Structure formats: structure tokens, C-alpha cells
Amino acid sequence: MHLVWFRRDLRCLDNRALHAACEANELVVGLFVETPDQWAAHHMAPIQAGLIEARLKALRDELGALNIPLLVTRAADYKRASETVATLANSLNINAVFVNREYELNEQNRDRQAQQQVEAQGIDWYAYHDRNLFAPGTIRSGKGDAYKVFTPFKKACLRALEGMDQSPLKAPAVRADDKRLAAIFASLEPIEFDYPTKSVSAWPTTEKAILDKLRTYCREQAADYKTHRDFPAIEGTSQLSPYLAIGALSPRQCLARLQSEHPQWREPDSGAATWLSELIWRDFYQEVSAQNPSISKKHCFLEWGESVVWDNDNARFEAWKAGKTGFPIVDAAMQQLNTTGWMHNRLRMIVASFLTKDLLIDWRWGEDYFMSKLIDGDFASNNGGWQWSASVGTDAQPYFRIFNPTTQGERFDSDGRFIRRWLSALKEVPGKQIHQPWSWAEKYAQSLDYPKPIVDHAKQRKQALAIFEAAKNQPKESA
Incomplete structure (x- = not known):
């Protein structure tokens, strides 16, 4: 049985860890661990916690339709979350755990601890680069150095895009039935966080609604992004950032839809190219975070x-x-x-x-x-x-x-x-x-x-x- 540990990758489509877990003829179980003390230490907004909670409810339904149960449990912080994953993997007779990498210091330490505990039990651990268009460390200068300035980083990313397949992965096929899965489905409890939450009724949370929002933006507004984006009285931005932040949407999905709607996305002065720059900014800051752990300790880059x-x-x-x-x-x-x-x-x-x-x-x-x-x-x-x-x-x-x-x-x-x-x-x-x-x-x-x-x-x-x-x-x- 395979276990997919969801974090900020709350989607079925274009999810590399989920896709890999489903490639073999194995039963698949999903897991999400709420970590209220860690979230408080990271100053997570109650409205973002509300979005994650609402998205998990929709994700449970979407995974359920694939015959993949989603367990949602709780551990105070990342250290205990690592222990929880290892304990649960052992109790379910899991033979492999699948995750998508995160690049902040605390998250890297969490995964290192979890991997050690899981592998100590003879369980395999597989981690994938899924969060960005380009995995940190892959975009380098001609001298092999990490970029410290955005513009040359962006130019290198655009060059790399020309020869790289960034097509989003499809959702896994429906899994076979099994009595072990039936028992897990029967044990699922309602999803309700201990962490304070705020209503997110203004933000749709089903995969279909989120993708519709992406399609509508790319089709109807992205062309005007460059001219409208700086004026707050105009609805000139995509407002997709909440979904990217929790992984309900991937940057590859955004790129694919943008390219589909705007074949001229390479033209520097186009709205599409300007919006793509924002996706690359996101990659750039993830790169900086991954390569400079001191930033996660509140230090200045300079x-x-x-x-x-x-x-x-x-x-x-x-x-x-x-x-x-x-x-x-x-x-x-x-x-x-x-x-x-x-x-x-x-x-x-x-x-x-x-x-x-x-x-x-x-x-x-x-x-x-x-x-x-x-x-x-x-x-x-x-x-x-x-x-x-x-x-x-x-x-x-x-x-x-x-x-x-x-x-x-x-x-x-x-x-x-x-x-x-x-x-x-x-x-x-x-x-x-x-x-x-x-x-x-x-x-x-x-x-x-x-x-x-x-x-x-x-x-x-x-x-x-x-x-x-x-x-x-x-x-x-x-x-």
C-alpha cells in the first residue's frame, strides 16, 4: 500500500507525488496532518487555514471518486507530524511514502526527520519536485552559480521553457476496490481544524471551480494584465495566488492554460508574457529560499x-x-x-x-x-x-x-x-x-x-x- 502525504499540494491533477504513487498496482491512501502549533509559529492567517480546511473537504471527495481515501489527522508541530506519519505508515502496512518537496528550512527538517523514521521501518520514501516550474538548483548561470537577480533568472527560465515539456499530469485512474480501503473509508472523521479558521465563502474550492477560474482569467483578462495590473480599482489580476499558495493549483497548469489561450505568450510586451513573469517571480523566490536557509531564520539576504x-x-x-x-x-x-x-x-x-x-x-x-x-x-x-x-x-x-x-x-x-x-x-x-x-x-x-x-x-x-x-x-x- 502507498501513502501520499499531502501538504501544500492539495490537488489530484498535476500532482507528481500522487501520480507516482498510483503508477504501480498498489492501493493508495492520502494523508494530511494539521499542525496547529507550527502554523501559529509561522503566523498562518486564519483565513488561509479556512481555505485549506475547505479545500481538504473538496479534495477528499475528489480522491474518493478515485477510490483513494484521505485521512486528516492532527499533530502539534512538524516534529510530531513526522512521528505521526511514521506511526501511521507502520500501522497501515505501508510500503512506500510519497511526498512533494517543500523548500523552507523547517519543512526540509521535517521531511528529513520523517524520512529517517519511515526508512528505519523498512518503508521506502519518494520525494518529488512539484511546487515550481523549475526545481530549485536547475536554473543556473553560465558559471553554474545560483542567480541573485531576477531578470537574468527569468531569461534563463524562458530559454529553458523552449525545450522542456511542462504539460500538466492528468488525474490518476480510478483505483480498484479492496476491503482494506473500505475499512479506511469507514473510519474517516469529519474534517474540522483545531486551528482558528475564517470563512472562505468568496473563494471556490472544488477542483473544477478553480480550473474554471483559471480558464476564465486566461481567456478574458490575461491579455490586459500588463496595462491593468497596477490599478487596484480594476479587477486586473488573476487572484489565483491563494490556490497556488496551498497547491490547489500548480504553476504548470497556469502555464499550460496561458499558452493555450495566448500563442503569443513569448512576446515581451504582451499581457500574457507579463503574467508569466509573475509565475517566474514565484519560482525565483522559492529558489532563493531553498539556496539560502538563513532567510528562513529571519536574516536579510544582503x-x-x-x-x-x-x-x-x-x-x-x-x-x-x-x-x-x-x-x-x-x-x-x-x-x-x-x-x-x-x-x-x-x-x-x-x-x-x-x-x-x-x-x-x-x-x-x-x-x-x-x-x-x-x-x-x-x-x-x-x-x-x-x-x-x-x-x-x-x-x-x-x-x-x-x-x-x-x-x-x-x-x-x-x-x-x-x-x-x-x-x-x-x-x-x-x-x-x-x-x-x-x-x-x-x-x-x-x-x-x-x-x-x-x-x-x-x-x-x-x-x-x-x-x-x-x-x-x-x-x-x-x-
């Missing part, structure tokens, strides 16, 4: 980043979290995050720049807060985005490039449509004056139930430049 002296003002951090900074585009974005568990990508850059460069608060505070709220929380992508914004990561924006939150709002939400959607206190502020509402209120003697700016951007910019320059010029300690 060594000098550890020398930045942050202000870390708690009152300002709380204002940022609550969307009460007095900067409309920042506050509207945070309201979107706090209410829906999702935030538009352009806004993620704006609020991250504001936290690190205007409020001078450690990027790690923002990284953890995002993970605690995001339905699409993914360690590598979230960490990479925050380090980029704080100018201490790979491909980081130079430390002297600091977003002006007011002009960002004026540029990407010029008429204030997005801001008005999330900040009811500013609904009556006319036109473009919404980006500086207090100037309008004072000019026309109006009252506003909205905070005044908690900082002066020009002053904070100068302070940020001084702090970052000092950190970058800090003498290195001799060994």
Missing part, C-alpha cells in the same frame, strides 16, 4: 541589512496595521487586507515601503503581520517581497528609491475609486483631492472623521536615507 537601525515605534505600527496612518492609499490597502485577507500587489509594495521607509519599522514586523492576514500567504514570496521593499533582499529596489504614498495614490488610484470603496470617511471628498483630504477639509472648512498624517513624508525620507546609508557603509567585522 548582509548590510542587519545593520539598519530601525525606529520600531509601536504606536505607529498599530496605526499602520489598523489603516489609520492618514495616508489614504495606505489605509485603504490595509482595510482591504484586514477585511478580505487579500491585497492588490501594487498596494503590497506601497504599504511595505511606507512601513519600512516612512515609519522606519523593521520589515520583519510587516512580514509577520502579512502572513497573519493573507489568504495567499507563502513564505518565500512574502519574504522576498518584504526584503525587496526594505531594500535588503535580492533584486532589492535601491535604498534611496522611496515610494511617496501620496503620489502613488494619485498615480494608481487617480480618481480615488479604490480609496472610497474602503474608507467611508472620505466618500465625500471630491475628485483627486481625496489623496490629501486634510488640505481639502481645511480649505473648505470641512470636518473629517479621518486621522491626520502620522508622519511627514519628506522628513521621514531624509531620515530613511541617512539610516540606510549608515548601515550600508558600516565597516564589516573582521573574522
